[in-house]
Amino acid sequence: AATDTVWDAVYSCWGAIWFTDPERLLPLIAPRLAPGGVLVFAHAEALEGYYGPQGIYAYGLRGPRRLEVRWAYTPDTWADLLKHHGFTDIDTRLEAPDPQNVRTLLVRARSVPGGY
Structure with missing residues (x-):
């Protein structure tokens, strides 16, 4: 991180x-x-029971083989990771418009007042 820029919000x-x-x-x-x-x-x-880093093909089953890794955790594990790295006021939710659909993990956390 070769910058001194400070942000009010970061999202992904x-x-x-x-x-x-x-x-x-x-x-x-x-x-x-x-x-x-x-x-x-x-x-x-x-995916239930499959946590941590997971390899996937970037283009699914079509196109060139390009491996990517994603990190998948439960909401509680994400909360623990965020706490460990100095975040507070952590809120995690799993939402889907239809309960039969794949849910989206939504997470919000705040930096520690006074900085990390």
Whole structure:
């Protein structure tokens, strides 16, 4: 993180938070958030029983073989990871318009007042 820029909010919608090791990314985000700043992210729910880093093909079953890794955790595990990296006021939810559909994990957390 070669910047001194501080942000009021950082968000990831099916993006960086899902595809980057949180043990590497969260320590980079925390000091870049203003005191009380908010981190918000969303991605698909984890498959029950399959947690942590998971390899996937970037283009599904079509196109060239391009491996990507995503990190999938339960809402409670995400809350623990965020607490460990200095976040507070953590809210995690699994939402879907239809209970039969794949749910989206929605997470909001604040940086520690006074900085990380």
